[in-house]
Amino acid sequence: MFHWLEKHPFLFSVGVFVVIAFAGLIEILPNFVQASRPVVGAAPYSTLELAGRHVYIKNSCNACHSQLIRPFKAETDRYGHYSLSGEYAYDRPFLWGSKRTGPDLMRVGNYRTTDWHEHHMKNPEEVVPGSIMPGYAWMFDNKADIDTAYAEQVTVNKVFAVPYNKAVPTRDGGTVTVKLGTSLADAKAMALEEAKVIAADMKDPKVKAAVEAGQIPEIVALIAYLNSLK
Template sequence: MSAWKKHEIFEKNSLILTIGIVVMISIGGLVEIVPLYYLKSTIEETEGMRPYTPLELAGRNIYVREGCYTCHSQQIRPLRDELERYGPYSLAAESMYDRPFQWGSKRTGPDLARVGGKYSDEWHRDHLINPRSVSPTSVMPGYPFLAENKLDTRDIREHLELNAVYGVPYTEEQIQYARADLVAQANPDRGDIDGFEERYPGVAARAFDGDPSDVTEMDALVAYLQMLGTLVDFELYDNNANLR
């Protein structure tokens, strides 16, 4: 029987073709899904990873709200040109507390997986207010209102509670003091900085927007950007080994 004859039943009968497609998709789905039920974890634990602080979490919510992910990915691929431009390739564990994660594939602007600490707070503020002031060829729109909008902190505790439901290891104390910790990180002189540092050891606390008089959306977004890619000590990982 010719190859055409073997496939003729599918080519001439749409119902059988549809059934065949469903069967093949089902097999592929089972191969992908079933192992997840018996694997203890699909993400290797990585030293240094921690949940977002309330201020960083609020900043991430603003990042998603403003659609920053549509032009900036947060995923460095294990390719030589990627590593040379952006640094060590992304680990799955770096997004273990992200829902949804921000890996993506669209890059109108640069990847932001390692942007934390690369620029000063002032640079980020200027860039967000008027991108052309620091990058003349940028096509990014400005977000000057972030520096003017007071950050709404009323539901930040609920945000932590919801993340805890999905497995983010926030403690009861961190949830209870979510709003106080948010204020303390953005304004150490006005907030309970001792309590914040105890609940989030080693985390930077300062007026990210340059104005300690209030907590703005700019505070939150800059705090989020400044921690991206800073949690994992890549001196412990030979990230380039398989590219040599």
């Protein structure tokens, strides 16, 4: 058979193309089928959460922490259910990561609290003895960039079908609606209300005072983002 194909290079080329095309279809068709289904368990980021994601990226948190739980027992026992592709529907860019100096953070919102994150970001070794993570004290003073977060929301809402202001299904059978501000002022007001809820669970008096004064420190936005990872 092989010698016959060598004598007929055109048929050999056609055969190779058919085999590769078939293999490609087998790979991509499941993704198209999944894309036609609702993304259960994933919701767009609120303005404050997205601002926190920007803080996360700016400080290179993704250099040491992955956000991708592999389907192995050791990983699911430690971190929870393995990651599903639909859970990254609103991540631009995705933050899967490949190196884990610290633990995976895909579902950190399920087992860490606002209070824990506050103390961990201020003095990691005090919370996790032996931790090599540095402290991020400046996040308690720097202000979150709400303007850029809202601009990104508006842009992706125009380019992609992001379901803002629509009920999306959650894993527990309920729904959640993430609102997109009608203006920058509206978005800032909603972000501040969300920040007040987080600051109420924090201890740092400077953070509490800043939020009461209408400002949002980076640490509040970052915690909002981390709490959304479930």
